[in-house]
Amino acid sequence: MKKEAPALRDLAESLVVFARKCGADEAEVSVSDGYEFNVDVRKGRIETLIEAGSRVCGLRVIKDKKTAFASSSDLDMGTLKRLVRNAVRRAELGNPDEFAGLAPLSKERVDAAALRLYDPAIIALDSKTKIGLALTTERAALCDKRITNSYGATFASNEIRSVLAMTNGFVGEYAQTYCGLGVGLQAGDTDNRVEDSWSSSKRHFKDLESPEAIARKAVERTVRQLKPRKVKTQNVPVIFEPTQTAWLMGFLFGCVTGTAVYQKATFLEGKLGQRIGNRLVTVVDNGLIPGELGSHPFDSDGLPSRRTVVVERGVLKNYLCNHYAARKLRLESTGNADGNGVGPNNFYLEPGTVTPKDIVAGTKKGLILIRTLGHGLNSVTGDISRGAFGLWVEDGEIAYPVSEVTISGNLGKILEGIEAVGNDLEFHSPVTGPTVKVAEMTVAGE
Amino acid sequence: MHDKKLPRPTTKRDSPNGNAVPLGRSLNSPLPYVDHFGLSPADLRGVLQLALASGGDFAEVFMEYRTYDFINMEEDIIKETAEAVSIGLGVRVIHGDRTGFGYTNDLSLDKVRKAAQTAAAIARSKAAGAPAPVLRDRTRTSSRYIVRRPAHRASLRAKMALVREAYAAAQGFDKRIAKVKAHYSDSLKHICIANSEGLLVRDTRPMVKLVCVAISEKDGKRESGYWGGGGRVGMEYFRDVLTPRRIGEEAAREAVLLLGAANAPAGEMPIVLAPGHSGVLIHEAVGHLLEADFSRKKTSVFWNKMGKRVGSPLVTIYDDPTIPSFRGSYNIDDEGTTPRKTLLIEKGVVRGLLQDKLSSRLMRGRLTGHGRRQDYSCAPIPRMANTYIAAGDDAPEDILRSVKKGFYVASLSGGQVEDSGKFTFSVSLGYLIEDGKLTAPVKQATLIGTNIDILNKIDRVGSDLEFGLQTGTCSKEGQDVPVTDGCPTLRIEKMTVGGTS
Numbered sequence: 001m002k003k004e005a006p007a008l009r010d011l012a013e014s015l016v017v018f019a020r021k022c023g024a025d026e027a028e029v030s031v032s033d034g035y036e037f038n039v040d041v042r043k044g045r046i047e048t049l050i051e052a053g054s055r056v057c058g059l060r061v062i063k064d065k066k067t068a069f070a071s072s073s074d075l076d077m078g079t080l081k082r083l084v085r086n087a088v089r090r091a092e093l094g095n096p097d098e099f100a101g102l103a104p105l106s107k108e109r110v111d112a113a114a115l116r117l118y119d120p121a122i123i124a125l126d127s128k129t130k131i132g133l134a135l136t137t138e139r140a141a142l143c144d145k146r147i148t149n150s151y152g153a154t155f156a157s158n159e160i161r162s163v164l165a166m167t168n169g170f171v172g173e174y175a176q177t178y179c180g181l182g183v184g185l186q187a188g189d190t191d192n193r194v195e196d197s198w199s200s201s202k203r204h205f206k207d208l209e210s211p212e213a214i215a216r217k218a219v220e221r222t223v224r225q226l227k228p229r230k231v232k233t234q235n236v237p238v239i240f241e242p243t244q245t246a247w248l249m250g251f252l253f254g255c256v257t258g259t260a261v262y263q264k265a266t267f268l269e270g271k272l273g274q275r276i277g278n279r280l281v282t283v284v285d286n287g288l289i290p291g292e293l294g295s296h297p298f299d300s301d302g303l304p305s306r307r308t309v310v311v312e313r314g315v316l317k318n319y320l321c322n323h324y325a326a327r328k329l330r331l332e333s334t335g336n337a338d339g340n341g342v343g344p345n346n347f348y349l350e351p352g353t354v355t356p357k358d359i360v361a362g363t364k365k366g367l368i369l370i371r372t373l374g375h376g377l378n379s380v381t382g383d384i385s386r387g388a389f390g391l392w393v394e395d396g397e398i399a400y401p402v403s404e405v406t407i408s409g410n411l412g413k414i415l416e417g418i419e420a421v422g423n424d425l426e427f428h429s430p431v432t433g434p435t436v437k438v439a440e441m442t443v444a445g446e
Numbered sequence: 447m448h449d450k451k452l453p454r455p456t457t458k459r460d461s462p463n464g465n466a467v468p469l470g471r472s473l474n475s476p477l478p479y480v481d482h483f484g485l486s487p488a489d490l491r492g493v494l495q496l497a498l499a500s501g502g503d504f505a506e507v508f509m510e511y512r513t514y515d516f517i518n519m520e521e522d523i524i525k526e527t528a529e530a531v532s533i534g535l536g537v538r539v540i541h542g543d544r545t546g547f548g549y550t551n552d553l554s555l556d557k558v559r560k561a562a563q564t565a566a567a568i569a570r571s572k573a574a575g576a577p578a579p580v581l582r583d584r585t586r587t588s589s590r591y592i593v594r595r596p597a598h599r600a601s602l603r604a605k606m607a608l609v610r611e612a613y614a615a616a617q618g619f620d621k622r623i624a625k626v627k628a629h630y631s632d633s634l635k636h637i638c639i640a641n642s643e644g645l646l647v648r649d650t651r652p653m654v655k656l657v658c659v660a661i662s663e664k665d666g667k668r669e670s671g672y673w674g675g676g677g678r679v680g681m682e683y684f685r686d687v688l689t690p691r692r693i694g695e696e697a698a699r700e701a702v703l704l705l706g707a708a709n710a711p712a713g714e715m716p717i718v719l720a721p722g723h724s725g726v727l728i729h730e731a732v733g734h735l736l737e738a739d740f741s742r743k744k745t746s747v748f749w750n751k752m753g754k755r756v757g758s759p760l761v762t763i764y765d766d767p768t769i770p771s772f773r774g775s776y777n778i779d780d781e782g783t784t785p786r787k788t789l790l791i792e793k794g795v796v797r798g799l800l801q802d803k804l805s806s807r808l809m810r811g812r813l814t815g816h817g818r819r820q821d822y823s824c825a826p827i828p829r830m831a832n833t834y835i836a837a838g839d840d841a842p843e844d845i846l847r848s849v850k851k852g853f854y855v856a857s858l859s860g861g862q863v864e865d866s867g868k869f870t871f872s873v874s875l876g877y878l879i880e881d882g883k884l885t886a887p888v889k890q891a892t893l894i895g896t897n898i899d900i901l902n903k904i905d906r907v908g909s910d911l912e913f914g915l916q917t918g919t920c921s922k923e924g925q926d927v928p929v930t931d932g933c934p935t936l937r938i939e940k941m942t943v944g945g946t947s
Binding site: 042045046047048049050051052053054055056067068069070071072073074075079083086087090091093094095096097149151186190191192193194195230233262263264265267340373374375376378380381383385386387388403404405406407408409442444445446 | 516520521523524525526527528529530531532533534543544545546547548549550551552561564567568602603606624625627661663667668669670710712713714743744745747749750823825859860861862863864865866867868869870871872889890891892893894895896898942943944945946
């Protein structure tokens with residue numbers, strides 16, 4: 001794949017030139033070349049083995065302040081040129097948008113190598129090793145007699161090389177890798193099943209959790225749910241485990257994008273500079289953390305990644321913007337352009353100082369939220385209502401597992417009502433956070 | 447966990463042109479198939495032969511060429527348009543219960559052969575498989591996609607006019623509408639499948655969708671409404687079945703109605719589900735867990751329930767991919783099987799599973815034509831198409847009248863299930879029922895239950911079967927496919943509502 005890299009760059013640059021020739025005022029072309037390996041094993045046997053390479057090209061043209069997009073997995077030059085010509089023609093049919101246009105060329109450049117996004121060790125892994133990792137993980141989990149069935153274990157790896165070329169002179173390229181290992185399990189008999197999983201995803205093979213550690217966590221997470229009860233409907237403190245803080249942060253992300261703000265699709269519109277949470281809440285988007293999944297040298301506008309404080313000790317400091325949303329809101333781009341929208345880099349809640357154990361110990365009565373089911377998130381209002389699985393806490397100790405209940409509340413009230421933030425932040429995914437205790441949410445049950 | 451993410455579909459009880467079950471099983475002549483792959487039957491046979499070289503039991507080549515058009519209107523302008531082309535080919539080899547899969551979007555014969563070799567490696571025997579037979583073309587000469595004016599031949603101007611009409615209708619509906627978004631998309635997929643059973647079959651699948659989101663605002667409070675439609679139809683749909691104007695108005699109507707809505711109640715109570723998109727309940731509670739792979743792996747709570755009672759005798763459930771022009775319908779599934787209407791639950795008893803080739807081979811079950819894949823880069827798995835609960839005998843107004851105090855589900859925004867049978871669905875608009883009448887509108891809440899428990903608690907089934915909006919998408923194992931659900935008015939004796947008051 002490496003030897004094909006210059007071809008990708010040539011392709012992107014030549015299409016940018018061609019777009020200008022077709023009458024585009026501005027144009028941007030991205031090309032990526034990916035290689036994917038995925039093995040699913042179950043009950044000690046390979047279930048599915050996938051290996052493939054694929055390429056995709058995306059382009060944006062702007063003519064008379066009108067924008068058109070196109071993409072293709074067919075990299076035949078004839079097809080691509082036709083798409084460019086069509087895009088220019090389609091742009092002419094749209095309406096002018098005073099905010100349309102590519103981002104200006106930035107003087108700043110982020111050194112992609114320093115971000116450590118690429119691990120040659122992943123490329124060097126042979127199929128047998130990768131299959132072996134999945135088999136070992138599942139075998140370790142199935143050793144535990146409480147585990148009654150397996151969804152199987154998966155090892156996946158990816159290598160992606162991306163090029164972005166723009167009429168403003170920007171040309172950037174970088175390569176990134178990814179590997180992941182996980183297992184899903186069931187415990188209990190058919191009519192009383194509980195399930196959970198654990199996985200580790202990293203850019204570097206050496207950072208991946210061991211098969212034994214993954215198996216142990218998956219087993220623990222599954223069996224602790226056995227023999228659940230349904231509780232009475234009540235308002236109680238809710239402790240979010242880090243996996244749950246992650247979706248809460250994902251929901252918050254959707255509410256702080258510049259796009260949602262100008263579309264009035266978020267309850268946080270008009271709240272810049274205002275207090276939206278208590279002092280324990282500091283939320284950061286950082287595309288520059290070496291080796292992490294959400295790090296990139298530049299975004300899809302060709303702007304360098306940066307660190308942006310979104311919420312500082314409860315005060316909303318920044319909306320996350322691509323160039324377009326920023327122009328519309330008269331703000332600065334935060335380097336969050338992702339395709340035609342706004343996406344997170346590493347978006348996380350800053351950790352606190354207290355241990356998760358102490359958070360539980362300090363809770364007289366409440367629910368530790370361990371899994372959710374269903375969507376039930378409304379960014380326009382901030383309302384949350386989801387199916388929930390958890391552990392009931394009484395007098396600072398875990399009493400019994402809970403299932404078939406719902407949790408509901410409002411993100412605004414949750415941010416105001418955060419009582420404790422744990423010290424256990426880990427970057428398992430680009431959007432993440434530590435254990436968090438929320439003063440009160442409604443748990444609906446019997 | 448298996449997801450259904452509907453971008454906030456809604457169903458109105460009194461909708462004059464709601465999606466009633468089409469009575470006719472009319473068939474159309476198929477849309478022309480255009481070959482973009484340049485592989486002759488002899489080439490394909492050679493690829494299949496190579497795929498079986500390590501002794502696989504079954505090999506298959508799936509080719510796909512898809513074009514896609516998209517228009518986005520917001521902030522009062524047609525803000526952007528997009529066009530996409532995707533081409534690719536996937537080769538699958540089954541060896542016992544193992545699957546090898548390779549794909550490529552470079553269709554040169556050497557890359558295709560490489561994909562075949564990748565897939566072949568799953569079988570490791572020294573002996574080559576049986577020679578691939580001569581391929582016989584089984585392409586149908588009729589189609590379930592009723593299309594008079596194909597979207598791919600319509601002008602961009604005509605499509606933009608639809609978007610503008612929906613947008614203007616939402617914006618002009620009420621002073622309290624603060625923002626509107628309208629999206630149009632259409633796609634045309636040419637697929638060709640060849641396999642080592644000698645099958646060669648093609649299909650040309652259209653899809654059209656127009657949706658509108660309206661955001662209302664009053665006294666600093668905001669709500670949103672959603673409506674949309676489409677299916678495997680042509681442009682005439684937006685004149686004859688569902689007009690852009692109505693899509694815009696219904697989105698705005700819901701957004702405005704929600705401004706006055708109270709917080710949902712919390713706790714267990716009797717539930718009445720509106721006909722139409724309440725079918726999400728059946729999709730989650732039953733459909734997913736009767737997909738054959740979950741039974742084969744014994745992860746589904748239903749795996750040992752075939753022939754057993756799991757619900758009230760009032761409950762009969764089908765999945766039918768053959769309904770003309772529905773979003774979830776197809777002429778052939780993504781393995782080339784002709785689909786059939788499949789009985790899943792008969793009067794509360796489990797009668798069938800949704801099968802794909804792999805599971806039916808291993809379970810010796812009959813193929814039902816439910817092997818689907820998102821695209822060429824994915825191996826097929828058993829999926830739903832159009833899932834619905836059959837109409838019962840009760841008049842819908844009698845059902846409502848029978849509830850003294852309860853919760854009425856008017857519109858839904860999706861749901862999720864896990865293999866234990868625990869499932870949720872999210873209500874975007876509900877009403878309180880007091881003394882048999884709908885009273886205060888109520889906003890967002892998630893309902894949770896366990897499928898067998900809830901199926902047993904369905905104690906009234908209406909005669910008014912309707913299907914939900916033709917905009918739904920179902921997610922399973924990272925693959926998205928279009929689906930439709932339907933149901934008549936239903937009463938559930940009690941279920942947990944996740945509100946706050």
